Amino acid sequence: xxxxxxxxxxxxxxxxASLSVFAxxxxxxxxxxxxxxxxxxxxxxxxxxxxxxxxxxxxQDPDFELKGYFARTGRKCPPFCIQPMTPxxxxxxxxxxxxxxxxxxxxxxxxxxxxxxxxxxxFRKGTIPxxxxxPFTLFNRDPHxxxxxxxxxxxxxxxxxxxxxxxxxxxxxxxxxxKYKTEEWDFTDAKDLVIWCNGPACGQSPRAIMGLLAxxxxxxxxxxxxxxxxxxxMWGLTTIVPHE
Numbered sequence: 714x715x716x717x718x719x720x721x722x723x724x725x726x727x728x729x730a731s732l733s734v735f736a737x738x739x740x741x742x743x744x745x746x747x748x749x750x751x752x753x754x755x756x757x758x759x760x761x762x763x764x765x766x767x768x769x770x771x772x773q774d775p776d777f778e779l780k781g782y783f784a785r786t787g788r789k790c791p792p793f794c795i796q797p798m799t800p801x802x803x804x805x806x807x808x809x810x811x812x813x814x815x816x817x818x819x820x821x822x823x824x825x826x827x828x829x830x831x832x833x834x835x836f837r838k839g840t841i842p843x844x845x846x847x848p849f850t851l852f853n854r855d856p857h858x859x860x861x862x863x864x865x866x867x868x869x870x871x872x873x874x875x876x877x878x879x880x881x882x883x884x885x886x887x888x889x890x891x892k893y894k895t896e897e898w899d900f901t902d903a904k905d906l907v908i909w910c911n912g913p914a915c916g917q918s919p920r921a922i923m924g925l926l927a928x929x930x931x932x933x934x935x936x937x938x939x940x941x942x943x944x945x946x947m948w949g950l951t952t953i954v955p956h957e
Contacts, residue, residue: 748773749949751813760816760843762953767842769816772949783912783943793914796939800919803932806939807907809948815907815936816843825905826868830921831942835911839952841945846955849910849917852924856897865928869903895929907936912943 749771750756757770778784799806807815812827819825820843829836829844836846847864854861862872873894893900906925910917922935946952 749775752810755813758813758817760820762842762844763956767951767953769813769842769951774949777949779947779949783946788914790914792916794916795914796916796919798939799937800922801926801932803926804922804935804937805933806937808938808940809944809950811936812907812938815905819905823904825907828906828908828918828921829910830908830918831910831915832917836955839942839954841909841942842951842953844909847921849921849924852921852928854924856928861928865898865930868906868930869900870930871899871902873897873899893931893934898929900929900931900934903930903934905934905936906930907938909938909941912941913939914943915941 748756751758751769751771757768759766759768761767815825816827820827827841827844829840829846830849830852831846832848832850833846836848840846851858851861851864866872873896893903908918908921910921918937918941922937925935926932942952
């Protein structure tokens, strides 16, 4: 009996010590380590933006409150209508944690592209580090528009040119792998794209996604960061003003 009481007492002491350490750590928030981190094992990350390394982290002020445009909720619909979780069933929606992973893997090794689909005036005000600006209006142009084609090539798409009768027949019969091919484009080696805009009530990135799907870009190579700039700033995450 005495041994059981001793063990219980020791457990309470250890638990109290743990809570005390936790409380001390909480007091350190905004004053250095451990600070306000992205995730328990990820205090921050680095991405390359316009040729230089940018540290992505959260604001270290525990009293930080979002103000300005992205703190507003009273926007008229239309045009500021709450968007579906994804613009198309083939496109996967992601959150901040998945975006962090994308930044540290595919964005870093060049197999992925992070696309700010807002108009250039929005992009100039500030963007998510590592993003490149391809305004949604570009993807709503005629499929044969030279700038549209240049964007698709930058994403790893390859113009097919004239497809021979034999090759077309084999593809139609399912005898060759044509999963990522259209009559005009081969997206077999196309990069994975993460596309975003101003947030859950912004229709710019969904329109960009629909334009890409219409040209034949594979939905399973596109991800939709629905939270966009509004959620990114709500979490106090680093933004960057692009160089002109």
